[in-house]
Amino acid sequence: MVSSLLLVNDGERNERLFYKLLIDNVEELLPVVYTPTVGEACQKYGSIFRRPQGLYISLKEKGKVLEVLKNWPERSIQVIVVTDGERILGLGDLGTQGMGIPVGKLALYTALGGVRPSSCLPVTIDVGTNNEKLLNDEFYIGLKQKRATGKEYYDLLHEFMSAVKQNYGEKVLVQFEDFANHNAFELLAKYGTTHLVFNDDIQGTASVVLAGVVAALKLIGGTLPDHKFLFLGAGEAGTGIAELIALEISKQTKAPVEESRKKIYLVDSKGLIVSSRKNSLQHFKKPWAHDHEPVGTLLEAVKIIKPTVLVGSSGVGKTFTKEVIEAMASNNKIPLILALSNPTSQSECTAEEAYTWSEGRAIFASGSPFDPVEYNGKVYYSGQSNNAYIFPGFGLGLVISGAIRVHDDMLLAASESLAKQVTDEHYAKGLTYPSFTDIRKISANIAASVAAKAYELGLATRLPRPENLVKYAESCMYSPLYRNYR
Ligand SMILES: O=C([O-])CC(=O)C(=O)O
Numbered sequence: 001m002v003s004s005l006l007l008v009n010d011g012e013r014n015e016r017l018f019y020k021l022l023i024d025n026v027e028e029l030l031p032v033v034y035t036p037t038v039g040e041a042c043q044k045y046g047s048i049f050r051r052p053q054g055l056y057i058s059l060k061e062k063g064k065v066l067e068v069l070k071n072w073p074e075r076s077i078q079v080i081v082v083t084d085g086e087r088i089l090g091l092g093d094l095g096t097q098g099m100g101i102p103v104g105k106l107a108l109y110t111a112l113g114g115v116r117p118s119s120c121l122p123v124t125i126d127v128g129t130n131n132e133k134l135l136n137d138e139f140y141i142g143l144k145q146k147r148a149t150g151k152e153y154y155d156l157l158h159e160f161m162s163a164v165k166q167n168y169g170e171k172v173l174v175q176f177e178d179f180a181n182h183n184a185f186e187l188l189a190k191y192g193t194t195h196l197v198f199n200d201d202i203q204g205t206a207s208v209v210l211a212g213v214v215a216a217l218k219l220i221g222g223t224l225p226d227h228k229f230l231f232l233g234a235g236e237a238g239t240g241i242a243e244l245i246a247l248e249i250s251k252q253t254k255a256p257v258e259e260s261r262k263k264i265y266l267v268d269s270k271g272l273i274v275s276s277r278k279n280s281l282q283h284f285k286k287p288w289a290h291d292h293e294p295v296g297t298l299l300e301a302v303k304i305i306k307p308t309v310l311v312g313s314s315g316v317g318k319t320f321t322k323e324v325i326e327a328m329a330s331n332n333k334i335p336l337i338l339a340l341s342n343p344t345s346q347s348e349c350t351a352e353e354a355y356t357w358s359e360g361r362a363i364f365a366s367g368s369p370f371d372p373v374e375y376n377g378k379v380y381y382s383g384q385s386n387n388a389y390i391f392p393g394f395g396l397g398l399v400i401s402g403a404i405r406v407h408d409d410m411l412l413a414a415s416e417s418l419a420k421q422v423t424d425e426h427y428a429k430g431l432t433y434p435s436f437t438d439i440r441k442i443s444a445n446i447a448a449s450v451a452a453k454a455y456e457l458g459l460a461t462r463l464p465r466p467e468n469l470v471k472y473a474e475s476c477m478y479s480p481l482y483r484n485y486r
């Protein structure tokens with residue numbers, strides 16, 4: 001495992017070789033440079049730290065953020081992934097050790113989406129950490145203070161966002177990653193109208209899950225509006241996915257989104273989100289407060305609501321118990337079960353548990369990868385419902401069209417493109433996602449769909465519009481080729 005952690009850290013020794021190896025062995029190496037290993041790398045980041053792989057911007061740089069940005073050796077940046085480390089995967093507050101996430105995500109931007117490595121900038125904003133263990137750790141690489149909040153926090157983020165636009169122009173993509181709920185929604189709403197911003201945990205996850213659910217309809221039957229959804233977890237992923245599903249249902253039924261939301265129920269740590277709790281709910285949960293009796297636990301909610309699709313998005317592991325899966329299996333011939341929380345330790349259940357407890361009837365996908373499982377003499381394959389299918393192609397589509405804003409219709413376009421790339425060969429294995437082996441082609445198709453939507457919406461600035469957007473996307477993709485000098 002140590003060698004894996006070093007590989008996460010090692011893209012800069014021989015960049016071309018690193019990407020060549022990663023692209024040629026993507027299925028095998030993705031879990032090494034990305035989820036779940038990247039989570040472990042972040043937990044140990046202080047002790048394996050050798051050199052900064054991205055830009056740290058701390059409270060100490062207040063008033064000088066533009067200068068700090070100018071220190072980065074590369075000038076033409078197209079994609080920035082930024083975190084403040086407050087909610088790294090399902091592992092909680094890892095402070096500046098969260099840098100592994102922007103670094104890992106951008107490695108995927110290059111390997112899976114073909115964005116040039118020199119055009120990628122990983123950023124970690126350091127406003128302190130509330131992780132006591134890190135505050136007492138002599139190897140901790142960040143500010144040893146409690147997190148700044150309120151005006152102090154938002155002023156630093158605003159200075160950063162302004163400096164980004166000033167230094168790189170309005171076509172640079174800023175991907176927010178692994179912020180805590182209480183800042184993620186606000187930052188997305190605040191900068192969504194002035195910058196090209198995308199929140200991977202809210203929007204990327206939503207797009208990948210919708211794709212998996214739409215593809216699963218081939219196996220479980222019915223149309224999207226025929227289904228009933230229950231979520232455990234009502235944070236960024238949960239409410240983001242729920243809203244994109246509601247938007248898609250409304251597109252299909254022409255009903256207002258408020259109506260479509262009624263097919264989707266969310267449970268948080270206090271039970272089912274219902275209207276009697278409305279006054280004490282955080283704003284992003286309010287649209288999901290249905291008129292329903294209070295329900296205390298997930299198990300009760302499964303029994304009473306009888307969902308056809310169960311989604312885990314709370315970041316807490318082992319919450320899909322035997323009783324929960326059995327209840328799903330007793331209500332549904334083919335229950336769709338998505339255990340999205342990362343890394344593997346936080347998964348709501350394992351693939352083996354999902355298949356065993358449903359007596360081999362569940363369609364299962366998870367945020368972190370699981371090996372195939374043998375049950376009763378049959379091999380079961382599970383898909384990886386991870387935003388890694390979406391963000392590299394999505395970002396590429398924005399970059400090649402010169403998009404200046406992200407729009408929900410682009411997320412729907414990306415989702416539709418991904419779902420369409422699931423073939424009979426995948427369905428035969430019970431999979432609702434294509435293989436990562438084909439990810440460069442998948443990303444080019446997603447990029448083309450997103451770019452097409454950007455042109456349609458008048459948000460693209462690269463003119464004239466290339467006629468064949470798939471070919472154009474492919475022609476823009478970086479490949480780690482060795483030149484032949486003979
Ligand atoms: O990084 C991943 O594997 C998916 C993700 O965005 C998260 O869990 O926060």
Ligand SMILES: [Mg+2]
Nearest residue numbers: 177178200201
């Ligand atoms: Mg994330």
